[in-house]
Structure formats: C-alpha cells, structure tokens
Amino acid sequence: MKKLLTSISMLALLLALLLAGCSLDDPADPTGTVNPSSPADASTPYVAIGNSLTAGFMDSGLMKAGQANSYPMIVATQMGLNKDTFTQPWIEAPGIGTTNVGAGNVSGVLHFNGTAVLPLGITPQAEVPGLLLAVAQPTQYHNLGVPGAFSFDLMNAHSAATSYGVNLGSPNTFFEFINRAGDLVSLFKNIEVPANPPAPGYQSGSQFYQTIAKGPALVTAWIGGNDFLFGATSGEPIGHPAITPAATFATNYGGFLHSLAGGLLQRNGFPPTIICATLPLVRNITYFLDRPTFEAVFGARVYDEPDAEYILFTDFLSAGMPATLPVEMTLDTAEVTYLDTEVIGAYNTAIQTVVAQVNGNPDVPAHADFVDFNANVDALRATNPDALRHFLFLGIIYPDDTIAETAARTYFALDGVHPNNQGYAFVANGFLEVINSVTGSSYSPVPPEAMTWDPTYGVPIPAKAARGGIPRISPEVAEAMRRSFR
Amino acid sequence: MQKRITCTLLVAGLLILGSGSALASGFSIYEAGSKATALGCAFTATADDGSALFYNAAGLSFMTGSRAEVNAVFVAPQFKFSGKLSKTDPTTSTGEAEDKVYPVPGVYYTNNPGGSLAFGIGVYAPFGLGVVWKDGAEWVGRRISHDVVIETVYVTPALSLKLGEGFALAAGVDIAHQNLELKKYTPEPQSGENAIHTELKGSSSINLTPSFGLMYRPNEKLSLGAMYHFKKSMKFDDGDATLDAVAPGADPWGNALVGALGREQKLNTEVNLPDIMSLGIAYTFGEKFKAEFNYVRFGWSAFDKLALDFENDDLDQVIHFDYEDSWQIRFGFDYQASEKFNIMAGYVHDKTPQPLAAVSPLLPDSDRNDYSLGVLYKTGKWDFNVSYMVVVGEERTNIENGEPVRNTTDYPFGTYSSLANLLGFGVGYNF
Numbered sequence: 001m002k003k004l005l006t007s008i009s010m011l012a013l014l015l016a017l018l019l020a021g022c023s024l025d026d027p028a029d030p031t032g033t034v035n036p037s038s039p040a041d042a043s044t045p046y047v048a049i050g051n052s053l054t055a056g057f058m059d060s061g062l063m064k065a066g067q068a069n070s071y072p073m074i075v076a077t078q079m080g081l082n083k084d085t086f087t088q089p090w091i092e093a094p095g096i097g098t099t100n101v102g103a104g105n106v107s108g109v110l111h112f113n114g115t116a117v118l119p120l121g122i123t124p125q126a127e128v129p130g131l132l133l134a135v136a137q138p139t140q141y142h143n144l145g146v147p148g149a150f151s152f153d154l155m156n157a158h159s160a161a162t163s164y165g166v167n168l169g170s171p172n173t174f175f176e177f178i179n180r181a182g183d184l185v186s187l188f189k190n191i192e193v194p195a196n197p198p199a200p201g202y203q204s205g206s207q208f209y210q211t212i213a214k215g216p217a218l219v220t221a222w223i224g225g226n227d228f229l230f231g232a233t234s235g236e237p238i239g240h241p242a243i244t245p246a247a248t249f250a251t252n253y254g255g256f257l258h259s260l261a262g263g264l265l266q267r268n269g270f271p272p273t274i275i276c277a278t279l280p281l282v283r284n285i286t287y288f289l290d291r292p293t294f295e296a297v298f299g300a301r302v303y304d305e306p307d308a309e310y311i312l313f314t315d316f317l318s319a320g321m322p323a324t325l326p327v328e329m330t331l332d333t334a335e336v337t338y339l340d341t342e343v344i345g346a347y348n349t350a351i352q353t354v355v356a357q358v359n360g361n362p363d364v365p366a367h368a369d370f371v372d373f374n375a376n377v378d379a380l381r382a383t384n385p386d387a388l389r390h391f392l393f394l395g396i397i398y399p400d401d402t403i404a405e406t407a408a409r410t411y412f413a414l415d416g417v418h419p420n421n422q423g424y425a426f427v428a429n430g431f432l433e434v435i436n437s438v439t440g441s442s443y444s445p446v447p448p449e450a451m452t453w454d455p456t457y458g459v460p461i462p463a464k465a466a467r468g469g470i471p472r473i474s475p476e477v478a479e480a481m482r483r484s485f486r
Numbered sequence: 487m488q489k490r491i492t493c494t495l496l497v498a499g500l501l502i503l504g505s506g507s508a509l510a511s512g513f514s515i516y517e518a519g520s521k522a523t524a525l526g527c528a529f530t531a532t533a534d535d536g537s538a539l540f541y542n543a544a545g546l547s548f549m550t551g552s553r554a555e556v557n558a559v560f561v562a563p564q565f566k567f568s569g570k571l572s573k574t575d576p577t578t579s580t581g582e583a584e585d586k587v588y589p590v591p592g593v594y595y596t597n598n599p600g601g602s603l604a605f606g607i608g609v610y611a612p613f614g615l616g617v618v619w620k621d622g623a624e625w626v627g628r629r630i631s632h633d634v635v636i637e638t639v640y641v642t643p644a645l646s647l648k649l650g651e652g653f654a655l656a657a658g659v660d661i662a663h664q665n666l667e668l669k670k671y672t673p674e675p676q677s678g679e680n681a682i683h684t685e686l687k688g689s690s691s692i693n694l695t696p697s698f699g700l701m702y703r704p705n706e707k708l709s710l711g712a713m714y715h716f717k718k719s720m721k722f723d724d725g726d727a728t729l730d731a732v733a734p735g736a737d738p739w740g741n742a743l744v745g746a747l748g749r750e751q752k753l754n755t756e757v758n759l760p761d762i763m764s765l766g767i768a769y770t771f772g773e774k775f776k777a778e779f780n781y782v783r784f785g786w787s788a789f790d791k792l793a794l795d796f797e798n799d800d801l802d803q804v805i806h807f808d809y810e811d812s813w814q815i816r817f818g819f820d821y822q823a824s825e826k827f828n829i830m831a832g833y834v835h836d837k838t839p840q841p842l843a844a845v846s847p848l849l850p851d852s853d854r855n856d857y858s859l860g861v862l863y864k865t866g867k868w869d870f871n872v873s874y875m876v877v878v879g880e881e882r883t884n885i886e887n888g889e890p891v892r893n894t895t896d897y898p899f900g901t902y903s904s905l906a907n908l909l910g911f912g913v914g915y916n917f
Contacts (some may be wrong), residue, residue: 022876024564029578031570034899035888041573215574269574403730 037269039217046086047216048072049154049207050223052418053427054145055178057090060415060457061109061120062147062174063095064133069421069451072143072220074428075435076435078443079164080464084472088143089178089302090133092120093457096130096174097262099480110414111481112200112391112403114461117414119480132177140210141178148172150226151244155259158205168242179205208256212263217270218439219260222277222371222432224249224351228343229234229417233287233482235312235328238338246346252346261358261366263280275434276355277371277427278348281340282310284377287416287481288331293389297397301325305332313390314416317471318478348374369438371430380411380426385450387411391455392471403461405455415481420453442444504629511812511838512760512786513615513636517875518912519592520557524860524873525818526832528778530766531711531820533701535914536594539608539658541764542713544701545643546596546604547654550562552917555590557909559626559873565617565850569900571626572674573890579626581847584618591639592912604646607851612715613638613664613759615849623671623680623732627847629896630714634670634848638662638720638759642697656699664690664720664757668848671732672743680732681740686753686794688725693718709768717761717788725753726798727790751797760811760839773822780816786839787811812839826865830873832858842891845884850902852882860910871912 009231036371037044048054056070067073067088094108101107102120108120123131126259134141141354149157149172150164157163158179211219227477231240257274264272282288282292288310295301298316301321308330316322322329331339343442351370359368381388386409394406401409411423419427429445436442519537522529529537533545536555563584590611598604615636619625622632644658665688670683695716702710728750731740761784768778786809793804814836821829834856845851860873883901884891890899 022905022907023880024566024905025905026568027568027881027903029568030883030885030901031578031899034573034885034890035890037574177630236821266576267574269576 004058005295034326038268039273041266041270042079042217043141043215043247044085045081045216046072046218046220047078047211047214048145049211049219049221050144050145051149051226052147054220054222055143055147055174056145056424057107057147057418058413058415058420058424059097059111059355059418060099060413060477061095061107061336063093063109063120064090065093065457066095066418066421067091067143070143070145071419071424071428071431074425074446075220075431075443078143078432078446079441080124080426086142087134087139089135089141090135094119094123094129096123096128096131097480100311100476107480109457109458110477112414112455112471113458113459114403114456117392117472118474119477120457120459121360122126124230135177135483137300137338140291142214142216144178144207144210146178146207146289147174148226149174149223151224151249151256153207154223154252154256155206155208157207158209179207179210186332196435207286208259208263212267215264215267216272217268218273218275218435219264220275220277220435221257221260223256224279224347225417226252226338227347228279229285230482231343232282232331232339233312234283234289235326235330237331237343243343244356246343246350249347250350250354252358253350257354257358257368258361258364261361261368263366264365265366271365271367272438273367273435274355274358275369275371275438276351277431278351278373280377281374282331282336284374284381284388286410286412286418287314287389289390289393290471297393303330305335307333309333309336313393314473314481316473317392318473321470367438369434371434373427376426376430387426390416392473395471403456404454407455408449413453414455417481420450420455422448422453425451457476494755495657497648502835510790511814511836511854512784512809512840512850514760514784515561515590515614516782517559517561517592517908517910518557519555519588519612520559520912521830521862521871521874522561523875523908523910524830524832524858524862524871525778525820526816526834526856526858526875527717528766528780528816528818528832529835530764530780531701531709531768531778532665532766532776532820533699533711534776535912536596536606536608537592537610538699539594539642539644540592540610540612540640540713540715542655542699542701542711543606543642543658543697544646544699544711544713546598546606546644546646546656547596547648547704549596549604550600551595552597553595553914554917555594555596555912555914557594557910557912559590559592561587561588561590561681561906561908561910562586563604563906564904565619566903567627567847567850567898567900569626569898571898573893573899574761577628578900580628580896582620584620586616586618588614588616588649594642598882599661602648605640605644606646609639609641611637611639612762617847617849619847622669625847626898629673630673630847631668631670632667632847633667635665635667636757637665639664644697644699646699652703653770654699654701656701658697660695660697660715660718662690662693662718662720662759663830664722666690666722666725666755666757678694682743683732684729685728685730686725687728687892688722688753688755690720690722690757707770709766711766711768712755713762713764713766715762717785718759720757720759722757725755727751727801729751740773748798749763751801753797754795755792755793758788758790759786760809775822776820778816778818778819778820780814782814782816784812784814785840789839797831806832807844808841809839809844810841812837826863828862828864830858830860830862832856834858834873838857842882842884842886845882845891845902846897850882850904852879852904853901854879854904867916869912869914869916871910872914873908873910875908877904877906877908
C-alpha cells in the first residue's frame with residue numbers, strides 16, 4: 001500500500017510538472033557589447049557621385065578607355081581598391097558618344113585620325129546593350145557619375161523620363177543603366193541588401209539613394225558643371241534656359257549634401273566623409289580660348305561682340321576659321337562676368353557654404369571639405385600653361401610634334417572640357433590631397449606625366465595624312481563637343 | 487484479437503507521424519520512445535522495448551515473445567532572439583518562435599520466438615526541425631527563414647542474432663524519407679520592405695543504409711551495448727520553389743524580380759544526415775535500481791552545406807553550415823517502485839555541432855542540458871508509460887571580440903535562447 005502511495009505521489013508530481021512545463025526567459029540584448037561602427041565597417045570604402053567628369057567621360061563619349069582613368073578610379077586605386085572593389089558601368093568600344101550620326105545609330109567617342117576629328121565608330125541603337133559590359137553587375141556601381149547629370153538629378157533622377165534633361169527636350173538615357181537597383185538575381189541572394197535604408201522612396205533610385213544603399217565611408221561629389229556649361233558653350237549664356245539659377249542650384253546642392261550626410265550617418269552609424277569640389281571658371285575651361293592667345297596664332301579678327309574675351313575654338317575651326325566671329329563664337333566681358341560671378345562663382349559659393357554647414361553640424365556629424373578646383377588649375381597654369389590648351393591648338397603651335405608628343409602636352413581631351421588621362425590624374429590628386437587632409441590618410445598622388453592619352457585610339461593613321469596644318473572639324477563634331485555637356 | 491490489437495496500435499502510431507522539432511543538437515531527435523525519453527534516452531545497453539530498433543536492435547534478442555508498441559512524444563519547442571540585423575542597424579529587434587506542438591512518433595513491432603533469431607520493425611523520426619517565427623513578415627531574420635520544417639521518417643526492419651549466452655548482434659536497414667520546407671522573404675533592396683516571398687518545398691527519394699547493434703550481458707546486473715546508424719544523403723529531385731511578389735500591384739521591383747526569375751520552378755538538393763554511434767553501459771544496483779550511461783557521437787561534419795540547384799541556374803546557391811562532429815553523454819535511472827510501477831529519470835549533456843557562424847534563424851543551436859522524468863505502469867500484457875523531458879539550451883550569442891561573427895545584412899546577430907518541453911506517452915502490448 002505504501003509503495004502504491006509513493007508511486008501515485010510520484011505520478012502526481014510528474015503530471016504537475018508536465019502541466020506547468022518550463023518557460024523561456026527573454027534573452028538579454030547583447031548588442032551593447034558590440035564595438036561602435038567605424039569606417040572599417042562600411043560595406044564599401046568609397047563611392048563617387050557626379051556627372052560626366054566623374055564618369056570618366058573623354059573625347060565626347062563614355063568608353064572603357066576613358067573610364068579606366070576616371071578620377072574616381074584613380075582615387076580608388078590609390079586607396080588600394082581595384083576594378084572588382086570599385087565598380088564602374090564599363091562601356092565597350094567605340095563607346096557611347098554625343099555626335100549626331102543619324103536616327104537609329106549611336107556615335108562612339110571622338111578620335112583624331114591625323115587630319116580630322118571623327119567618331120571612333122557607330123553602333124546601331126539596337127546593338128547598344130551589347131556595349132554595356134557591366135550591366136549584369138549585381139549591385140549599384142561605385143562610380144555613380146552620370147554624364148549629363150544636373151544638380152536637380154542628384155536626388156530625383158532614376159531614368160531618362162525623370163531626368164532634368166526632359167526640361168531641355170533631351171531626356172538623359174545614361175540614367176537608365178547607371179542608376180539601376182542592381183542585378184535582380186544577385187540581390188535575391190541577399191547580396192549587399194542595406195540593413196538600415198532611408199525612408200521609403202527608393203523607387204526614385206537616384207544617385208543619392210544609390211549611394212545610401214551602397215553605404216560608403218567616403219563619398220566624393222563633383223556636380224554642377226552641366227548646370228551652366230551648355231548655356232556657356234552656346235556663346236550666349238545670359239538668359240540661357242539651360243543655366244540653372246544660382247538660388248536653385250544652392251537649394252538642390254544643399255538638399256542633396258545635407259541628406260547625404262544624414263542618410264549615411266543613419267545607414268552606417270558613423271560620420272561619413274564627403275569631399276566635394278568647386279566648378280571651373282571660364283578661364284579654366286579649355287574649350288574657351290582666351291583672345292590674346294587666339295590672336296597670337298590666328299591673327300586679329302572681326303568680332304560681332306567687340307569686347308570678346310574668349311573664342312569658342314573648336315566652333316571656330318569647324319566654321320572654317322571665319323574672318324568675322326559671330327556672337328555665338330565668343331564670350332564677351334559681360335558674359336564672362338555673368339558666368340564667373342552670377343553663375344559659376346555663385347555655385348561655388350553655395351558649394352563652400354553647404355560644405356561648411358555639413359562639416360559643422362553638431363546634430364548630424366560629418367567630415368566634409370572641398371577641392372578648390374580653380375586654385376589648383378591656376379597653379380597649374382603658372383607652371384605648365386600648355387596643359388590647359390586644346391590638343392588641336394597645340395598641334396598648330398607645335399607643328400613638329402608627333403601626335404603622341406602633342407597629346408602628352410595637354411590635360412584635356414578632344415572635346416575641350418573633359419580631362420584626358422593626365423587631366424584626370426590631376427583632378428584625382430586634388431581629391432586625394434583633401435581626402436588625406438580630412439581623414440589623416442596618406443594616399444599617394446599619381447604623377448600626371450605617367451599617364452598616356454592616345455587621341456587616335458590606336459586606329460592607324462593613313463599614310464597620306466600629313467601631320468600639321470589646321471585640323472578639320474565637321475559641324476556635327478563641333479556640335480558633339482557642345483553636347484558633351486548635356 | 488492479438489492481430490487486431492497490433493494493427494490498432496500500429497495504425498494509431500502511423501496517424502501521429504508528423505513534424506518533428508530539433509531536440510538534440512543539430513536537428514536530431516533522439517527521443518524514439520517515451521520510456522527511453524524518461525531515461526534521458528540512455529537506452530543503448532537496455533533496449534528492452536520496441537525503440538530498440540533505433541537505440542540498439544541487439545536488444546531484441548533479450549526480449550521474449552511478440553510486442554506491439556506505440557509512442558508519441560509531443561514536443562513544444564521555444565526559441566527567442568534579441569539582437570540587431572547588422573552593426574549599423576539602430577534598432578534592437580526581438581523575435582519568438584510560435585507556440586507549436588510537434589508529435590514525434592515511435593511505432594514498433596518486435597518478435598522473439600525464443601530461438602537464436604529475433605525480428606523487429608520500427609517507424610520513428612530521428613531527425614526533424616520546426617522553427618516558425620512569430621510575425622514572420624516582420625521577423626528580423628526573415629531574409630534567412632521565417633518558417634522551416636524538416637520531417638524525417640525512418641522505417642527500420644532488423645534481425646538480431648544471439649551468438650551465445652548474453653551476446654547478440656543485430657543488423658537492420660534504415661529506410662528513410664524526408665520532407666523539407668523553407669519560407670523566407672527577400673526585401674526590396676533599399677526600402678527594406680518585403681518584396682518577394684519564397685517557399686521551397688521538397689520530398690526526398692527513399693534512402694537505404696544499414697544499421698548495426700551489439701549487446702553483451704555477462705550477468706544479470708551488467709549490460710553493455712553499442713549501436714551504429716550510417717550517415718545518409720537524402721536526395722531531393724523536383725522540389726518546388728515558388729516566388730511570389732508580396733505586393734503584386736504596388737511593387738515594381740518585386741514584380742520585376744519574379745518575372746525575371748520565374749514564379750514557379752523545380753529545385754534539386756541533397757541533405758546529408760550524420761551517422762550516429764552510441765556506446766552504453768547499464769548496471770543494476772541491488773534488486774530494483776538500475777543506472778545506465780551512454781556516450782553518443784553524431785557525425786555532424788557530414789552536414790557541411792546545402793546546395794540548392796534551381797531550374798533557373800541564376801538562382802543556384804550554396805548555404806554553408808560547416809557543422810562539426812559532436813557528442814552527448816546520457817544518464818538514465820530506473821527504480822522499480824512496485825511490481826507494477828517503475829519511476830524513471832535522466833540527464834543529458836548535449837554538445838552542439840553548430841559553429842557560431844552558422845547560428846541563424848534556420849536553427850539557433852546550442853549546448854543543451856536535458857532533464858527527464860517518467861513513470862511506467864504494467865498490468866497484465868499491457869504496459870503504459872508517461873514521460874516528461876525539459877531541454878534547456880544554453881544562450882548563444884554570435885558576437886566575438888565585440889564584432890558580429892557574421893557581419894552581413896541578412897543574418898541577424900544577438901542572443902538566441904531555446905527550451906523545449908516534451909511530453910511522451912507509450913503503450914505496449916505483449917503477446
């Protein structure tokens with residue numbers, strides 16, 4: 001009986017245990033033991049934002065030869081990155097250019113064949129996707145330079161239809177393949193899905209959102225050239241519709257830079273480093289040849305704008321070097337003053353002001369500074385004035401040069417606005433200097449003279465093409481040079 | 487009558503064949519019988535009921551007559567999590583698995599006519615997993631899994647040969663089948679909103695491997711046992727992968743992705759199951775108290791990866807697990823309180839095979855300590871038992887030296903805790 005009672009008691013105890021069961025306490029949150037986020041935790045070290053100057057645009061087009069020497073690629077290389085860790089939207093030869101080669105076709109970059117400047121090739125529109133070598137890349141590109149991007153586009157454009165170019169009758173198709181979410185399949189595999197994205201709004205997929213998604217520790221931003229260059233290269237900038245009013249530029253730029261700083265801080269958990277750059281004044285754009293230098297070579301001319309200060313040199317060549325220069329072929333004193341003070345100068349003031357605000361914002365800590373592009377170029381002019389002269393102009397004043405020797409003198413490509421390989425090294429060095437100053441790093445500069453730019457793109461020069469003389473530029477090519485800025 | 491009872495018991499047992507949940511380390515379920523569960527599954531040297539088909543088929547040689555047996559161990563696992571999605575995530579998230587009860591079956595028939603040969607067949611579920619996170623669409627680990635179920639059923643027929651007085655050797659065939667189901671979300675890349683829901687579902691082909699048992703009982707008090715089940719590769723051909731856009735009308739990204747990948751497609755994969763070895767020693771102290779110790783080793787290093795081979799090759803991916811071989815020590819205590827009642831208890835220490843980098847929402851495994859109790863009641867040809875076990879998982883934090891072990895944006899880091907309550911019932915009929 002006693003045994004039975006013992007057994008029943010044990011059974012009762014067991015049943016009581018079963019009914020009660022054991023429950024699980026909530027685990028303590030251990031995340032406070034994790035080291036604070038630092039730049040080393042960033043999902044990528046560096047992203048570049050900008051326009052054609054950032055993309056590696058060269059000779060009126062975007063192609064892998066120029067992209068390989070884009071200033072962001074050079075900066076990334078000096079930071080120890082490579083083509084796999086700093087990605088760009090590589091474009092196969094002959095590239096995507098801006099020359100009008102007829103409906104249904106796309107021009108390649110320009111090249112020099114010994115006597116004339118011509119497209120390197122022409123690609124039927126339907127075959128253009130075949131040029132986009134990196135379109136299958138799984139994630140956003142690190143180089144988010146979009147040729148033709150305006151300040152408005154930074155926050156807003158994710159397609160041709162949403163680009164500022166729509167307002168100018170020229171939707172910017174570069175947005176279609178540079179600003180994309182990334183390869184769908186690989187994103188599906190959970191590659192680089194951001195942990196802490198900004199508020200919904202990704203669908204815009206703009207350069208801003210692409211950058212936040214990428215989550216870099218360092219961003220370089222050089223934007224604004226297109227906000228004035230198309231107007232400036234028209235020769236009649238005052239009141240030109242393609243020139244963004246300075247107040248609008250300041251609003252666009254301020255909104256972008258403050259959002260970028262806040263977005264990256266939220267995304268990464270540590271203050272971002274953002275290095276901007278000011279925009280070139282008229283004197284520092286090779287496309288515009290100053291009158292004394294022009295007349296020293298071509299002699300005095302009649303000007304429809306009597307106080308012309310700069311000549312649109314390639315337009316002059318393509319027009320057959322006329323005796324009288326129309327108003328569209330020159331910038332006079334009022335136009336230069338307008339551009340340098342009310343437009344470019346005001347833009348640069350806005351850039352510096354916003355950078356100072358972002359750098360000193362106690363609520364959203366960030367490290368921000370800017371490259372004084374004009375100071376750098378002015379210093380270059382003092383020691384190497386040929387570096388700022390157009391290849392074709394140098395060909396005229398150095399008739400005994402080989403093409404390679406002439407090419408080595410200049411920092412600018414055939415279009416006269418975009419740097420060539422040497423020039424991009426010069427730009428990269430400007431950024432590297434400020435990056436080192438802000439972050440305490442010691443990335444080495446790249447000697448520009450070590451870079452080689454081949455304006456022939458390796459195409460054999462016809463034997464009959466004599467060196468020297470005045471190079472030929474067709475109206476279409478001249479137009480392509482102007483359109484490089486859109 | 488006997489046949490009818492046997493059939494009734496077997497049918498009842500088959501009806502409860504269902505999901506399993508990881509109870510021992512990895513996703514093994516070592517509770518093949520309710521009585522064994524009460525003894526901490528330290529049963530290799532005893533193996534005196536139908537579950538011998540799993541614990542040690544050589545035990546069949548020491549049983550008498552025929553026996554039909556049905557076991558159901560009801561498992562109620564609990565998982566909790568506290569942590570972050572990534573180092574740059576400002577928000578601490580918590581998660582909790584849904585309250586679910588998984589029945590683990592054990593249905594056996596044994597026959598020892600008294601000669602040198604004994605026979606048995608068993609149906610049981612030695613591997614299984616069920617982790618369904620509450621609010622799966624919001625769960626911080628949903629990029630990896632919000633609902634995973636693995637069901638594995640073994641059918642093991644075995645023969646045991648008595649080679650001499652007190653010594654028997656057994657051989658069997660483990661006939662296995664497995665079901666696999668995994669659900670997860672893929673968020674839109676920058677808003678973080680769920681865009682795609684993926685469901686992978688598959689059923690393996692039948693796999694056959696041998697198993698062996700050995701038992702030596704030199705006298706009435708001492709028993710030594712050993713068992714070995716071979717490792718398996720469960721092949722899944724023509725599984726189903728279904729991708730659905732979470733908001734078909736509103737989310738172009740999700741729609742585009744589903745369109746690009748294909749909503750429905752076939753999937754092949756292979757799941758490697760570890761070999762299992764157990765060595766046991768049991769001793770009866772006095773007349774009524776018996777203690778057993780088992781050392782169990784799982785060859786979990788076989789479970790190194792899961793290669794998912796989709797119809798659309800672009801989706802192919804490999805999930806690395808890199809498990810390591812692991813061991814358990816098991817203690818069981820059996821006290822005969824009366825002629826009809828036995829009281830049982832057990833303790834288990836179970837080392838996890840899971841490296842810290844593999845701790846994930848799929849299975850947050852850890853070292854475990856199990857405590858068990860049970861009662862056996864015998865009357866005439868019938869016996870009934872009830873068992874209870876609590877499996878207490880140690881907390882597992884996937885942070886080392888102040889850094890997440892897996893610093894990505896899909897595997898959350900933080901602390902996982904786990905616990906499981908098991909309630910088992912067994913009924914046997916001897917004839």
